[in-house]
Amino acid sequence: MNSQEFFTKMEQYIQQELQSGCDYNILLALHKDSNEVNLHSRFIYSLLNPNGYHYKGDSFLKEFLKICGCDFTFDVKKIEVSVEYSTAEYRRVDLVIKDGNKCVIIENKVNAKDRERQLIDYVNHFYINEKYKRENIYAIYLSPDSRDPSGVSIGNNNMIKDGYLVCDEDRDDVRVKFKSISYQKEIKQWIESCRNDCSSDMKLILNQYLSVLKSLNGELEYQRDKLEYEYIKEHYKEVEAFYNSLKVEEKQRIENVKINIIKEFMDEVVKKFEKHKEEDGLKAENYYNDSRGWMSIYNPKWIPNDEAEIILFWVFIGKDNKLYIKIAANRILYEKYKHKDAKWGERIKKAFKPYKKERLDFGECDLSDKTKIAKVIIEGRVKADEIAKQINGFVSKYKDKFIEINENAKEKTHEFWKNLPKP
Numbered sequence: 001m002n003s004q005e006f007f008t009k010m011e012q013y014i015q016q017e018l019q020s021g022c023d024y025n026i027l028l029a030l031h032k033d034s035n036e037v038n039l040h041s042r043f044i045y046s047l048l049n050p051n052g053y054h055y056k057g058d059s060f061l062k063e064f065l066k067i068c069g070c071d072f073t074f075d076v077k078k079i080e081v082s083v084e085y086s087t088a089e090y091r092r093v094d095l096v097i098k099d100g101n102k103c104v105i106i107e108n109k110v111n112a113k114d115r116e117r118q119l120i121d122y123v124n125h126f127y128i129n130e131k132y133k134r135e136n137i138y139a140i141y142l143s144p145d146s147r148d149p150s151g152v153s154i155g156n157n158n159m160i161k162d163g164y165l166v167c168d169e170d171r172d173d174v175r176v177k178f179k180s181i182s183y184q185k186e187i188k189q190w191i192e193s194c195r196n197d198c199s200s201d202m203k204l205i206l207n208q209y210l211s212v213l214k215s216l217n218g219e220l221e222y223q224r225d226k227l228e229y230e231y232i233k234e235h236y237k238e239v240e241a242f243y244n245s246l247k248v249e250e251k252q253r254i255e256n257v258k259i260n261i262i263k264e265f266m267d268e269v270v271k272k273f274e275k276h277k278e279e280d281g282l283k284a285e286n287y288y289n290d291s292r293g294w295m296s297i298y299n300p301k302w303i304p305n306d307e308a309e310i311i312l313f314w315v316f317i318g319k320d321n322k323l324y325i326k327i328a329a330n331r332i333l334y335e336k337y338k339h340k341d342a343k344w345g346e347r348i349k350k351a352f353k354p355y356k357k358e359r360l361d362f363g364e365c366d367l368s369d370k371t372k373i374a375k376v377i378i379e380g381r382v383k384a385d386e387i388a389k390q391i392n393g394f395v396s397k398y399k400d401k402f403i404e405i406n407e408n409a410k411e412k413t414h415e416f417w418k419n420l421p422k423p
């Protein structure tokens with residue numbers, strides 16, 4: 001079979017399979033998945049509004065507050081839900097829920113950067129201008145990854161501490177309740193919960209928004225892409241025979257399949273590994289993206305924001321194009337002390353003595369060649385179970401000291417952190 005015959009047969013197969021479904025999404029047809037105001041804020045508002053056309057009263061609102069950990073009870077007769085709420089300082093709060101007694105402020109950040117004193121000014125508006133007591137104000141910061149607002153947004157003299165936005169650590173009367181939430185956790189959970197108690201028409205709309213969340217997180221799979229992937233994967237040996245004669249764009253389609261085969265395999269490795277490590281709080285992340293880094297392992301609680309400094313277990317391709325695992329400084333640490341005398345390798349060897357990186361058995365496959373990697377995976381010559389066991393064995397050897405060092409990463413009083421050069 002030549003390439004033309006192959007792609008003709010594949011297209012016939014795809015068209016036949018697509019007769020029974022579609023990937024059309026009205027929300028994504030009208031807006032980009034990252035549109036904060038016109039897509040996300042307005043959609044969330046439409047569900048929170050007790051007078052909305054969902055005809056579910058305040059049930060969606062109550063479920064939202066419950067999932068966000070807010071114990072406020074609102075007067076249904078006085079409640080107001082607003083989107084792009086204007087303050088006296090000419091700022092616009094993304095979402096506001098209030099009834100004259102209690103108030104919830106929601107700052108929505110998808111891609112936009114924090115603005116100077118943005119969140120603290122919102123709090124001060126409702127405290128000073130609208131006379132809400134601080135104990136009756138609840139501030140929520142919504143982002144794709146549950147990150148906390150920066151010092152720019154809350155004011156550099158303020159902080160997030162123990163579930164509060166604190167304006168003065170020594171005074172209880174200048175703090176408000178606070179929580180960071182994410183689209184992929186709380187919002188997803190909320191939409192799924194709302195879906196359990198509504199009409200079939202409403203379920204369809206909520207399902208479309210769940211697809212938006214997948215798209216925002218880079219997880220949305222279109223039926224056509226999935227069918228093409230499955231077909232090429234199933235006929236991989238045939239593709240190998242004519243690969244070199246393909247046009248550039250056709251080769252790219254095959255390359256994308258190879259990358260997805262490897263990603264899919266590493267997803268399975270992550271799942272197998274985490275079955276053994278749940279009690280330690282260690283989580284694995286599939287890092288594969290056509291690069292030399294394949295997987296990282298750490299406890300998510302150690303990285304409350306993008307500036308956290310920790311060490312991690314790192315699965316990577318070595319200079320000999322074989323797969324290895326080692327302990328390494330994370331990107332923040334490495335970049336902070338990149339040109340300094342941090343000597344991470346020596347530091348790690350001393351702390352974890354006896355220590356050395358270990359090679360993981362991926363056969364004799366040359367890992368610089370995606371074609372060979374995909375082939376050994378498809379042919380079953382390498383198993384996710386076996387790779388996960390090898391990773392688990394390495395982690396088990398060093399995990400106690402690894403956890404001890406990272407639990408102290410913020411204070412940096414552990415011996416491991418001593419004598420670091422100035423950043």
